[in-house]
Amino acid sequence: MRKPFVFVALLTASLALHAADASKTIAIEGGKLLTVSHGTIENGVLVIADGKIAAVGKAGEVKVPGDAQIVDAKGMTVYPGLIDPETNFGLTEISADQMTNDLVERSDEIMPHMHVYDAFHSETELIPVARLNGVTNAVVAPASEDSISGQDIFIQLYGKDRDDMIMGRDVALAMNYGAEQRRRGGRGGGFGTYPSTRMGLVTQLRQSFFDAQDYMAKRDAAANKKDDKGFKRDLKLEALIPYLKGEKPVVIGVYEGYDVEVIMGMAKEFHLKVILNHVTQSQEVLDKIASYKVPVIIGSIYDAPRADERFDAVYTLPAELAKRGVKVAISSADGEGPVSSHSVRNLPYAAGFAVAYGLPYDEGLKAITQNVADMFGFGDKLGSLDVGKMANVVIANGDPLDVRTDVKQVYIQGVAVPMVDRQTRLRDEYKAKQ
Numbered sequence: 001m002r003k004p005f006v007f008v009a010l011l012t013a014s015l016a017l018h019a020a021d022a023s024k025t026i027a028i029e030g031g032k033l034l035t036v037s038h039g040t041i042e043n044g045v046l047v048i049a050d051g052k053i054a055a056v057g058k059a060g061e062v063k064v065p066g067d068a069q070i071v072d073a074k075g076m077t078v079y080p081g082l083i084d085p086e087t088n089f090g091l092t093e094i095s096a097d098q099m100t101n102d103l104v105e106r107s108d109e110i111m112p113h114m115h116v117y118d119a120f121h122s123e124t125e126l127i128p129v130a131r132l133n134g135v136t137n138a139v140v141a142p143a144s145e146d147s148i149s150g151q152d153i154f155i156q157l158y159g160k161d162r163d164d165m166i167m168g169r170d171v172a173l174a175m176n177y178g179a180e181q182r183r184r185g186g187r188g189g190g191f192g193t194y195p196s197t198r199m200g201l202v203t204q205l206r207q208s209f210f211d212a213q214d215y216m217a218k219r220d221a222a223a224n225k226k227d228d229k230g231f232k233r234d235l236k237l238e239a240l241i242p243y244l245k246g247e248k249p250v251v252i253g254v255y256e257g258y259d260v261e262v263i264m265g266m267a268k269e270f271h272l273k274v275i276l277n278h279v280t281q282s283q284e285v286l287d288k289i290a291s292y293k294v295p296v297i298i299g300s301i302y303d304a305p306r307a308d309e310r311f312d313a314v315y316t317l318p319a320e321l322a323k324r325g326v327k328v329a330i331s332s333a334d335g336e337g338p339v340s341s342h343s344v345r346n347l348p349y350a351a352g353f354a355v356a357y358g359l360p361y362d363e364g365l366k367a368i369t370q371n372v373a374d375m376f377g378f379g380d381k382l383g384s385l386d387v388g389k390m391a392n393v394v395i396a397n398g399d400p401l402d403v404r405t406d407v408k409q410v411y412i413q414g415v416a417v418p419m420v421d422r423q424t425r426l427r428d429e430y431k432a433k434q
Helices: 002-017 126-131 181-186 196-224 234-246 257-271 281-292 318-325 343-357 361-366 370-375 422-431
Strands: 028-033 038-047 052-058 067-074 077-080 082-087 135-140 148-151 153-156 166-168 172-175 250-256 273-281 297-298 328-330 391-398 407-412
Touching: 028 391, 052 422, 082 343, 082 370, 126 135, 126 343, 126 422, 135 343, 135 370, 172 234, 196 234, 196 257, 250 257, 257 273, 257 281, 273 281, 281 318, 297 318, 297 391, 318 328, 318 343, 318 361, 328 343, 328 370
Parallel strands: 028 067, 028 077, 082 135, 172 250, 250 273, 273 297, 297 328
Antiparallel strands: 028 038, 038 052, 077 391, 135 153, 148 172, 153 166, 391 407
């Protein structure tokens, strides 16, 4: 009965820490540490100082500062905060209420100059819900309806304001290739408008990158002359330049094998740094995907197979890719559509599903931590329990991939976040009236 008392006390303490800075030294003692990078440490100690992980190791081998707040984690599991590689956090609140949605700009299909940070609403009620289940970071992307729908941000799920929560602006370009974009057929939708075929879609994308190459050459020439008075900036084309230079990744959403081959051919033509997304019905080209040497985000893992596929074809996709040496990340996307911010809390269970269908456990945990951090350029800051990384740490009473596990405390940048959300507030309000 001692452990619940410890965490009730910790919860109370976390509320007091809400306004505190991250300078407090904390030592989490006695827990099972899932480090991700260097195995499991039983009866471990993790020290947090100045918002970062200051020490990790076995009890007796780690020196705990005398002024540290001690957190008793005996019987608990301690692991790095989970990271979702594709969400719509802060872009939507209630899908049926258009006033709360900033998911897609429908005036054009090519919108690289749309920045998610311009629409991100950090006060969304959906973030605390995910945070309470151990998710500490996420990529926020626009909806997938446009061929190029905008540039993503990378966030942490706690901070004093939206700017504090945005860790990276324009971290990746969101591209999409497949039936949804093709059938939309341009403004107003329907056939007879361009593009309404795969041919048209690829041509449209190729023309955009050619235009950006020409624009880049003219911009550089104007800069070299040190006289750019006659040069007119084009935000759409300028936004593509970092991606043409391979400075940032392009996340390409694509589902079927044939489409994967076509879009990767175009990406190779422009030397794009690619992260493939979804690839749900691509079982026939798995070896080819592995040959591309690009990372892959899987989601939704709950999709039904096609009529000609085995019942478990989608479920085993992460395992089959990992077996071929592909770096895999798993998103929380559910069967209701490509992405749903309401289901981010289920991120660990999506990884658990992949593990149940053959993905090695350690790879399953990496797929929602270190691998995601690596893909989006935050691998040196997040994703594992290593000294020097941000102290985004979770304490739970069991296996993080198990639906029966309860998260007891989440730390983000060393701050014990309040373990409350709209759902717990409503529970407590109505429970008191019973």
